[in-house]
Amino acid sequence: MVERQATLRDVATAAGVHPATASRALNPGTKLLVSEETARRVSEAAERLGYRPNPVARSLRTRRSHTIGVLIPDLNNPLFPPMLRGLEDRLGEYGYVALLGNTDTDLSKERLVFDQMRARHVDGFVLATATRNSPILAEAVEAELPVVLMNRTAEDYPFSSVSVDNEQGERAAVAHLAALGHTRIGHIAGPQDISTGVARLNGFNEGMRSHGLAIAEGQVVYASNYSIEEGVRCARELLAAHGDLTAIAVANDMLAVGCYGALDELGLDCPQDVSVIGFNDMPFMDRLRPPLSSIRFQHYQLGTEAARLLIERIEAGDGGPVKILFLAPELVARGSTAPLASAPSAPVPLRRGRDRG
């Protein structure tokens, strides 16, 4: 049988002090209010009884749950596991735990999860899901909830955020393709109600302009979400309108994977016929065939930084400063991008070293 978990009362009794004193002795913040001798006796008793503070009771009293709500579109997107590891590892260091919620890019589901987490009295939110006009953003402002955006930005709201410099990244992608001799470059753009979609499109436009390359009608196709299926659809549409494209800058790796599928369908070879570059450099992208060129950033670090910013905001009584943090993107060139049709349809080498980057 299980014996009852020791309570603060028990510790106090064992140490011969009042529960209030025991509480003070055990809490780092108030330990200095108590005589050294007493503190020692209490700690000892606590140790001996295997005392574990009851976080539920503590939460009820302090109105702090040490729990963080984390909203992401879909855990199955390989981008998120490393980000979440970073987030949870860092949160854990500060005594917080994450409550994970998948929204499947569905506003009503987002609302549901958000409300449930509020009901559970989370101390703050990390949002990796917010479309730019999601109603929960305004609501979070209204309710003065600590919020940090992860891999998102929202200029209209006073939220701290961590993300990669998307514009710079997409410019680098275009520069890479241009350096390989490509001039007819298409773009599969992300959803324009998500900050990354907009920023990467801007980066694409700027990149093209700065290289003196034209963007014709239909040379940019808009995905409605970041999924493989949308990638297939958009690539089909893009190549139907512009069969002469030799390269595609894709706003996201999931879309790029879909792009591979469409090229297969059309009997086009990547990279011989069409070069493809993605964005995010998700895990396993180096093991596709061909290995996907992409724009990399430190996913894990994005998570740790998000955690740090949120805790900063929570523990600063007044809400603390709003910080917008950008991580530097890094171009990773792999097998999916090649020089423009140098030798027309030269045979592909059978095996090439795998870039583990």
Next chain:
Amino acid sequence: MVERQATLRDVATAAGVHPATASRALNPGTKLLVSEETARRVSEAAERLGYRPNPVARSLRTRRSHTIGVLIPDLNNPLFPPMLRGLEDRLGEYGYVALLGNTDTDLSKERLVFDQMRARHVDGFVLATATRNSPILAEAVEAELPVVLMNRTAEDYPFSSVSVDNEQGERAAVAHLAALGHTRIGHIAGPQDISTGVARLNGFNEGMRSHGLAIAEGQVVYASNYSIEEGVRCARELLAAHGDLTAIAVANDMLAVGCYGALDELGLDCPQDVSVIGFNDMPFMDRLRPPLSSIRFQHYQLGTEAARLLIERIEAGDGGPVKILFLAPELVARGSTAPLASAPSAPVPLRRGRDRG
């Protein structure tokens, strides 16, 4: 400014009843103790005030947190996201949320996370991490904690579990290779302190025997964990001892991915020189080069079933029955397994349809 969240008291006052009555009216289990008219008035008041029960207070009182501890080795393993989606989706339907903990296959970390979750008074555990002799298993029995094993089994403990039939799956893998004409088949075995490692090795042995195939010394190599790096190491070792192997049955897809790396190093072609088959059919395995043959099971469903079993145990006052659930494995043949050197080194077709299975 934020107005105070309405409390049960407020609702009661607004409805002109005592808080106790309001509580009864609002709780499905006790609603029948209250007159229909009163119940209506209370619900209405609750609605109007936007009342949300405070789960912290409720937990303190009922000693149920509606929170489940979930231990996995590492979220970065692509096997887990779909399982967790299944788990969390189903838990959510019953009003539970998951607290996720990564152990990195480290016993001391496992201990740490386990203790923290116990301190947070989780109502039960889903363990996808347990080595067969992990101390937390005995502790969970001792403390009468509801536990369900996910993708694991533990014969020595009275825990419900959900997993794929690993023996059957690995037998099928061997049968597949044998049917392709292979006779010299190696095995990269999983860690033998994890149930899947043992079961799959058993399956391999049985499969070989039932096809009349011999297993020489060194034809089975043991991985110390399910990682890509271990896959590389084991494949090297295996092929160093048995350069004449024409096929490898690998106990896990991560190991199989590592196996690809080792074959690359050695200048061996998969599948022309060596066929490889994995286990789990993780996401994206159909997009490797070559697409990996594997043993599939429904990851999402594994999660939902684990949730169901755990809730069953929690809500049955007496602990409920122990159930051992096996999902059926399914062979997925892709490009990494080919008939035994039919035409010696025939050229590989340049492009083949991608199996999405």
Next chain:
DNA sequence: TTGTAGGCGTTATCAC
């Protein structure tokens, strides 16, 4: 059917 009262375990605010 409804009200009363007490307590879940902790901490904040007083007093001493």
Next chain:
DNA sequence: GTGATAACGCCTACAA
């Protein structure tokens, strides 16, 4: 420096 007291919001015997 320490003790007493109350309260966080809810639920549940028990009494009426």
